Amino acid sequence: MILTLTLNPSLDRTIEVSSLDRGTVIRAAAARLDPGGKGVNVSRALLANDVASCAVVPYGGDEGRRLIGLLSAEGLDMVTVPVRGATRSNVTLAEPDGTITKINEPGTALSAAELDTIAEAVLSAAHSADWVVASGSLPPEVPPDVYARLCERFSSAGIHVAVDTSGPALLAALAAGPALVKPNREELAEATGMPITRMGEAVEAAEKLRAAGARAVLASLGADGAILVTDGAVRYGECGVDEPRSTVGAGDAMLAGFLAAGASGERALVEALAWAAAAVGLPGSRMPHPCDIHRDRVLLRPFDPSMPLGATTL
Ligand SMILES: Nc1ncnc2c1ncn2[C@@H]1O[C@H](COP(=O)(O)OP(=O)(O)O)[C@@H](O)[C@H]1O
């Protein structure tokens, strides 16, 4: 079983606009609402593919109740923790050429007592977990070492921990020795202070994260695919998408596919790339079902350090 923790979940509103003209009234062509947050999406993708998962989800206010309603309607196995502050809403503005602009709210602070209750919920749900996934940004005032402390606790109990976050929370988590981290290109650059313009730099940055404590690094590189850097091996692959619809949630689908396939080696990388590409072909942050996933489209290639990486995509 894969347990996910999302300290800062969201309602994800995707609004399709014909163009983005600042300072004008923009009439949207369409809009959709999805449940969101990184760990929540990992659990949704696992559920869609019949892989056992449970999501720990703090929620508050009308938005929080709506979130839980949407997740219940999907049939997600959850441990919900009521908190005082309202759950945030994140907005994606999607243009016809595939450009997306994301506005992520900070979320509302969690008190020390609320954090303790959430930690207890994670600890009691983790008894049957093989993996704990700590994913997404931290709400305001949450100590940056919160994922690091979880990581220490679970690693000593023999439960693998995967971390997908950014900024100080990622740096603190590295020092606690997570089994896996899943940075995107921006997070790799931010965590290492390196510009990432070529594949060789992405691998070098991933090795720095390993030197800082992560055992394996699955670094997602937008349309350029992903690298898996582990002890003694660098693997690279990509997967084309016929008609990209939305990259929101692609990284979460990638992490879910990787864990579902056993979290190591080529097979897990193929699965990760196939699930991520499938998510890119779906609107909003819809998670792929088996019928959306095409493993035969994944190409694993020898890694070429001089390969230039395309423009950063969100
Ligand atoms: N435009 C795209 N075309 C094909 N695959 C994509 C595209 N954008 C993202 N992906 C796939 O989704 C994965 C995750 O996307 P990325 O933007 O790197 O991460 P995140 O969603 O976490 O920011 C990529 O590694 C890649 O496999």
Ligand SMILES: O=P(O)(O)OC[C@H]1O[C@](O)(COP(=O)(O)O)[C@@H](O)[C@@H]1O
């Ligand atoms: O916690 P953060 O970093 O603000 O990200 C939250 C957002 O990321 C998502 O989980 C999507 O993540 P990815 O595009 O990285 O897979 C959205 O559902 C959510 O709105």
